Amino acid sequence: MHAPDRYIVIGNPVAHSKSPPIHAAFAGQTGQNLRYERQFAPIDGFSAAVRDFIEQGGKGLSVTVPFKLEAHALADELSERARAAGAVNSLKIVDGRIFGDNTDGAGLVSDIERNAGVPLRGKKILLLGAGGAARGAILPLFEAGVASITIVNRTTAKAQALADVFSAQGKILAQDIETLDGSFDIVINATSASIEGELPAVRPDIFAPGALAYDMMYGKEPTVFLRFAARHGAATRDGLGMLVEQAAEAFLLWRGVRPDTAPVYAAMRAGE
Numbered sequence: 001m002h003a004p005d006r007y008i009v010i011g012n013p014v015a016h017s018k019s020p021p022i023h024a025a026f027a028g029q030t031g032q033n034l035r036y037e038r039q040f041a042p043i044d045g046f047s048a049a050v051r052d053f054i055e056q057g058g059k060g061l062s063v064t065v066p067f068k069l070e071a072h073a074l075a076d077e078l079s080e081r082a083r084a085a086g087a088v089n090s091l092k093i094v095d096g097r098i099f100g101d102n103t104d105g106a107g108l109v110s111d112i113e114r115n116a117g118v119p120l121r122g123k124k125i126l127l128l129g130a131g132g133a134a135r136g137a138i139l140p141l142f143e144a145g146v147a148s149i150t151i152v153n154r155t156t157a158k159a160q161a162l163a164d165v166f167s168a169q170g171k172i173l174a175q176d177i178e179t180l181d182g183s184f185d186i187v188i189n190a191t192s193a194s195i196e197g198e199l200p201a202v203r204p205d206i207f208a209p210g211a212l213a214y215d216m217m218y219g220k221e222p223t224v225f226l227r228f229a230a231r232h233g234a235a236t237r238d239g240l241g242m243l244v245e246q247a248a249e250a251f252l253l254w255r256g257v258r259p260d261t262a263p264v265y266a267a268m269r270a271g272e
């Protein structure tokens, strides 16, 4: 057998990344001969680390905090969704050239539609946050046929700027978080507030009857946003499924095979 093809997840920090066990499970399941490891890079050492890895014959990288913007700048070629996201989470090396993709938004869409069983077509979406995570979700949500996206953010000007970027793609508007009105079918928390145990300052009546509340963060316990949503009648889902689905999209990009995510999701959930 040939030596396994090499892949890494590169970040700072990277020690707690769940990507290696996820990709190991995908490789086992699909019979792909590959090795996937964590690699820490110094804050100013991202591009040097990528170049070294390419020289050693590396085939692809997952890119995590804080390097997704640098990966976007480094790529020789970008997918349309990476260009729209303004960030790259997956690099594929082909004949020494770097192809940049972003599978985060597709992972979110798959997790909502396939795993949570909630169709996105025609839905009214409220997106909380206006950073990189929010931006990456917008084009994939429109491609899935959502009726509208309303963005609110702690800093309203950033929500407005994001809405302006995507105004040609569909019905998208920014609102002030304090004066937001109406209710929504799906409320997606794309802020990092959950990390600090904080709740974006939204009213409890943002959830339409039967609404789904989605938090891109995950942990052992439900996030403060998901607890709030559950108290106000919404179904809830955390971001563990999105993590597994974005990895499956990257695996497809690299290997041309789509793994079955269900058993891997179940194992990750059990192992938390």
Ligand code: ATR
Residues within 6 Å of the ligand: 128, 129, 130, 131, 132, 133, 134, 153, 154, 155, 158, 190, 191, 192, 193, 196, 198, 199, 200, 201
């Ligand atoms: P990411 O790549 O995870 O999106 P980011 O680009 O730094 O990270 O964006 C973080 C997002 O979470 C922003 O929308 C931020 O709001 P501001 O633009 O006002 O900074 C939001 N955020 C972070 N902490 C928050 C908190 N405690 N409450 C509400 N929003 C918060």
